[in-house]
Amino acid sequence: MIRTTILGATGYVGAELLRLIAAHGNIEVAHLCGDSESGKPLSAVFPHLALAYPNRDVVRWDSAMLADSDLVLAALPHGASQRLAPEILASGIRFVDLGADFRLDTPRDYAQWYGEAHAAPDLLDTFVYGIPELNRSAIAGAQAVAAAGCFPTAAILALAPLVRAGLIDPASIVVDAASGVTGAGKAPKPETHFDTVDENFAAYGLLTHRHTAEMDMVLGGPVLFTPHLAPMNRGILATCYATACGDGDPLAILADAYADEPFVHVSDTPPSTKWVMGSNAAHVTARRCERTGRILAIAAIDNLGKGAAGQMIQCANIMFGLDENAGLSTIGVWP
Numbered sequence: 057m058i059r060t061t062i063l064g065a066t067g068y069v070g071a072e073l074l075r076l077i078a079a080h081g082n083i084e085v086a087h088l089c090g091d092s093e094s095g096k097p098l099s100a101v102f103p104h105l106a107l108a109y110p111n112r113d114v115v116r117w118d119s120a121m122l123a124d125s126d127l128v129l130a131a132l133p134h135g136a137s138q139r140l141a142p143e144i145l146a147s148g149i150r151f152v153d154l155g156a157d158f159r160l161d162t163p164r165d166y167a168q169w170y171g172e173a174h175a176a177p178d179l180l181d182t183f184v185y186g187i188p189e190l191n192r193s194a195i196a197g198a199q200a201v202a203a204a205g206c207f208p209t210a211a212i213l214a215l216a217p218l219v220r221a222g223l224i225d226p227a228s229i230v231v232d233a234a235s236g237v238t239g240a241g242k243a244p245k246p247e248t249h250f251d252t253v254d255e256n257f258a259a260y261g262l263l264t265h266r267h268t269a270e271m272d273m274v275l276g277g278p279v280l281f282t283p284h285l286a287p288m289n290r291g292i293l294a295t296c297y298a299t300a301c302g303d304g305d306p307l308a309i310l311a312d313a314y315a316d317e318p319f320v321h322v323s324d325t326p327p328s329t330k331w332v333m334g335s336n337a338a339h340v341t342a343r344r345c346e347r348t349g350r351i352l353a354i355a356a357i358d359n360l361g362k363g364a365a366g367q368m369i370q371c372a373n374i375m376f377g378l379d380e381n382a383g384l385s386t387i388g389v390w391p
């Protein structure tokens with residue numbers, strides 16, 4: 057069994073990690089770390105996990121935990137893991153981080169998009185960007201993976217094969233993506249109150265959302281990205297547009313790129329967030345608009361699944377040479 061310590065176990069992503077690990081078979085939880093919830097029984101924080109994790113308490117992180125862990129999975133607010141990473145990596149164990157601290161290539165990009173200097177810039181090169189469908193072999197050989205953000209995962213899965221094939225001009229990419237409210241984390245905020253979100257649909261982060269940097273890094277860009285908040289718990293639907301620069305069929309290119317991928321379903325049918333809810337699946341489609349000379353590509357993922365905890369587990373499975381599907385489902389909870 058691979059023993060994992062989870063940092064941020066009391067957050068939304070932490071809860072999803074615990075749900076997936078309970079059914080994994082090759083990974084078990086060594087320590088469950090929280091912040092304000094430390095000291096409580098896990099069953100008091102997350103009653104839905106009580107039967108899967110009887111008699112487990114949330115504890116505060118202590119680096120002594122590295123001694124009986126093989127893996128650290130971190131789902132912490134931005135800025136937290138760069139302070140912990142030096143010690144975790146020095147211990148030699150593997151690390152999958154979901155925060156944005158180690159996703160971007162340079163400390164300058166991090167400072168520009170996150171508004172603060174990076175505390176561990178020398179470690180940026182140690183981390184491999186975590187989208188297995190892009191860079192599985194690098195993940196397999198990595199000690200540390202920075203799992204991709206939720207919006208970038210959706211947009212990149214829809215667009216990267218089209219960029220690689222030279223079918224679209226990266227500088228023309230426009231991404232409109234809508235997320236469920238769990239994407240904002242569990243702390244209540246005015247813009248995530250039930251009465252604000254219910255029966256509402258709103259754009260935010262205009263021209264400045266930090267996920268733009270990840271899309272630019274992988275797709276080329278500059279990408280014009282607009283996130284939206286949708287009145288649903290989980291899910292991301294990314295609708296992407298770009299100018300065509302070749303004659304190929306975008307759907308055929310996606311089908312070819314993902315032919316052997318266990319978690320990507322390519323179809324002519326427009327995807328829907330309910331098809332992927334609770335799963336690690338991504339459903340993608342694409343087509344050419346002859347009238348405008350543009351390519352349309354769409355992806356649906358669960359922000360907590362392929363956009364977060366599922367992708368972390370998929371990366372960990374690859375890093376440890378396990379069955380890549382272990383603990384992960386391709387089946388959404390529908391209806």
Ligand SMILES: NC(=O)C1=CN([C@@H]2O[C@H](COP(=O)(O)OP(=O)(O)OC[C@H]3O[C@@H](n4cnc5c(N)ncnc54)[C@H](OP(=O)(O)O)[C@@H]3O)[C@@H](O)[C@H]2O)C=CC1
Nearest residue numbers: 064066067068069090091092093131132155239241242364
């Ligand atoms: N939600 C999503 O869909 C996605 C989230 N992410 C990223 O994953 C990370 C976690 O997200 P999410 O689960 O939604 O966030 P939540 O706000 O739901 O949870 C945050 C977690 O971090 C803990 N925490 C907060 N501050 C500290 C600290 N200073 N030191 C140690 N632990 C701390 C909290 O502990 P406690 O509750 O005990 O105080 C909690 O367990 C974030 O970086 C987020 O941006 C990435 C992709 C998708």
Ligand SMILES: CC(=O)N[C@@H](CCC(=O)OP(=O)(O)O)C(=O)O
Nearest residue numbers: 154155156205206235236239240
């Ligand atoms: C709906 C919502 O608020 N979503 C979050 C993004 C999700 C996320 O946590 O991504 P990172 O890991 O890159 O922060 C946002 O727009 O800030």
